[in-house]
Amino acid sequence: xxxxxxxxxxxxxxxxxxxxxxxxxxxxxIAGIIFLILIFQNWDGVDLRILFWKQExxxxxxxxxxxxxxxxxxxxxxxxSHTAAKAKK
Numbered sequence: 001x002x003x004x005x006x007x008x009x010x011x012x013x014x015x016x017x018x019x020x021x022x023x024x025x026x027x028x029x030i031a032g033i034i035f036l037i038l039i040f041q042n043w044d045g046v047d048l049r050i051l052f053w054k055q056e057x058x059x060x061x062x063x064x065x066x067x068x069x070x071x072x073x074x075x076x077x078x079x080x081s082h083t084a085a086k087a088k089k
Contacts, residue, residue: 035068038064042059042061043059044059044060045057045058046058046063048063
C-alpha cells in the first residue's frame with residue numbers, strides 16, 4: 001500500500017446548516033447583545049430595598065444580572081424537550 005492509498009473512508013458530509021445560521025442561535029445572540037448593552041449602560045448607583053434589607057449605591061446592573069440569572073435557571077429547570085412533548089400526544 002502506498003501513501004496515496006488510504007483504508008480510512010472519507011469523512012461524512014455535514015448535515016444541515018452550521019449552528020450559527022440557525023434562528024434560535026441568531027435570536028439568542030441578538031438578545032445577548034441587547035442584554036450586554038443594557039448592563040453596560042446601567043452602572044449608576046441606585047438604592048436597593050428587599051424586604052427589611054436596604055443597600056445604597058448598588059450598580060443598577062446587579063439587579064438586572066440577578067433577575068436574568070434567576071430567569072435562566074428557572075427556564076432551564078422547567079424546560080421540556082420537544083420529543084417528550086410529542087411522545088405524550
